[in-house]
Amino acid sequence: MDYLIRGISKDKKIIAYVAKTTELVEQARIIHNASPTAIAVLGRTLTLTAIMGKMLKKKDERISLQIVGNGPLGNVFADADANGNVRGYIKRPYIDLPPTPEGKLDVASAIGKEGVLSVIRDFGLKKPYQGMTPLVSGGIAKDLAYYFASSEQQPSAVAAGVYVNKEGKVIAAGGYIVQILPDSEEDIVSKLEENINRLKPPSQMILNGLNPEDIINKIFEGFDFDMFNREELKYSCRCSRERAENTLIALGLKELEELQKRNEDIEVKCEFCGKKYIFQKHDIEKIILELKNKT
Structure with missing residues (x-):
């Protein structure tokens, strides 16, 4: 089971979130048929978004992380809620790059070192709050740490990693976000x-058999702190036939009438989970009729 552990120092000045996400990242790899480089990018994004979901105050809030760089993979997006549900997609999951000279997956080149990182917070209001910062490394974790520092004035240590075996399967994935009060001694x-500087990369620690409890103990070594219960994380999509129908409605009456003339079934595929929704001729006729009645 993938899960998150949170810890808070007794003086309330440090809070840490540590997650193991191996299973959900592997599920994302299968859904998107992602290359090793692509799943390293998407896996890091999913991991950090899942953690940020657990940082939300209310159960009905949502948070999204979007990265648009000038690299070959295109944009990557993930969203999560406070209940541990996360999903995501990457524009070109088939793109793969040679490893770095150190033998690691080249995430920074895949994303590109120029672009924008956006964090979108949906508090259930009419318009979500969106914060944006330029990419500073393309490695995702450092870019998110920069966002926290510059956009939210919150000093943070951020790390995420994905380890892929020779067959392309994800066998270790995880990450952490550690935040400290700005006025701490x-x-x-x-x-x-x-x-934190003594820690190995999250995926390597998990590969070596450490769990989030072990890692959080290393983060708080020398501090008095409270550790809380495990909180499950999972890849979960919110798509439905109704949402797919709304996608068709958004095309507009003219476009739908053109599609109707082809006399073919229309397939709407969810970009997050790959599920397909089929709309037959009578379905399209019904949507067109409803649109005409509204005008």
Whole structure:
């Protein structure tokens, strides 16, 4: 089971979220038929978005992370809720790149080092709040840390990783977000930085058999803190036939009438989970009639 563990220091100055996401990232790889490079990008994005979902205050809120860079993979998007449900897609999941000289998946080149990272927070109001910052590395984690610091004035340590075996299967994935109060004492900051700098990449720690509880203990080494219960994370799509129908409605009356003339079934495919919704001639006729009645 994929899950998240959160910990808070006794003085309430440090909060950490650590997640294992191996299963949900592997599920995303299968759904999108993603290359090793592409799933490394999407997996990091899913992991960090899932963690941010668990940082939301209310159960009906949602958060999205979108990265649009100048690399060959195109944009990547993920959204999550406070209940541990996350989903995502990548524009060109078939693109793969040679590894870096260190033998790692080349995430930064795949995304590109120029572009924009956006965080969209849906609080259930008429219009979601959106914050944007330029990409600073293309590695996703550092870009999100920069967003927290510059857009939300929240010092944060962010890391995420995906380990893929020779067959292309995801065998380890996870990440963490650690945040500290901006006015914390210098010795607290230094000790926390020392602990985090000693950590190996999240996917490597998980591959080596560490679980989120082990990792959070390493983060808080030397601090008094409270650790909370496991919170499940899973890849879960919100698509439905009604949402697919709304996609058709958004095409407009003229476009739908053109499609109707072809006398063919129309397929609407969910970009998050790949599920297909088929609309036959009588379905299209019904939608057109409803649109005409509204005008």
